[in-house]
Amino acid sequence: MVSGQPWQYGEWNCKGAVFSHVTAQKEYGVTREFIETGIRAGKLEYREGAVWGNPYLRVLRSQLELYIAEKLGSEHLASKKAQTELHAIKNEITSMRTKLAVLGARKVELERTLKT
Numbered sequence: 725m726v727s728g729q730p731w732q733y734g735e736w737n738c739k740g741a742v743f744s745h746v747t748a749q750k751e752y753g754v755t756r757e758f759i760e761t762g763i764r765a766g767k768l769e770y771r772e773g774a775v776w777g778n779p780y781l782r783v784l785r786s787q788l789e790l791y792i793a794e795k796l797g798s799e800h801l802a803s804k805k806a807q808t809e810l811h812a813i814k815n816e817i818t819s820m821r822t823k824l825a826v827l828g829a830r831k832v833e834l835e836r837t838l839k840t
Contacts (some may be wrong), residue, residue: 733747735784735786736771736784740785741785741786742771742782742783742784742785743782743783743785744773744780744781744782744783745780745781745783746780748783748788750800751804751805751807751808752788752789752792752808753804754788754792754796754806756781758789758795758824758827759783760781760782762787762788762791762795763781763783766789767782767787767790767791767794768783768784768787768789769780769784769792770782770783789801792804
């Protein structure tokens with residue numbers, strides 16, 4: 725295998741397979757310390773990164789989910805995943821309502837223009 729090729733890193737290059745410890749906190753309710761404990765235990769692979777001088781950890785979603793299920797229980801994992809999905813759905817509904825209101829206003833405006 726040639727060094728530096730994208731396929732060399734496997735899961736690390738797949739969209740949605742990697743996320744930061746900050747996103748993990750929001751989605752799964754785990755702390756950075758929880759993730760670091762998993763790293764020290766050899767359960768989680770990680771990469772370090774920094775944005776504007778602020779360091780963060782990147783971890784594989786699949787490994788973190790397995791670690792959470794192992795340490796906190798599969799019920800905790802399922803509950804957090806459901807909460808995250810529900811939040812995303814509510815945001816999408818709000819976005820669609822806003823777009824629908826804009827389109828409705830534009831429709832009324834165009835209908836008025838056509839009547840005159």
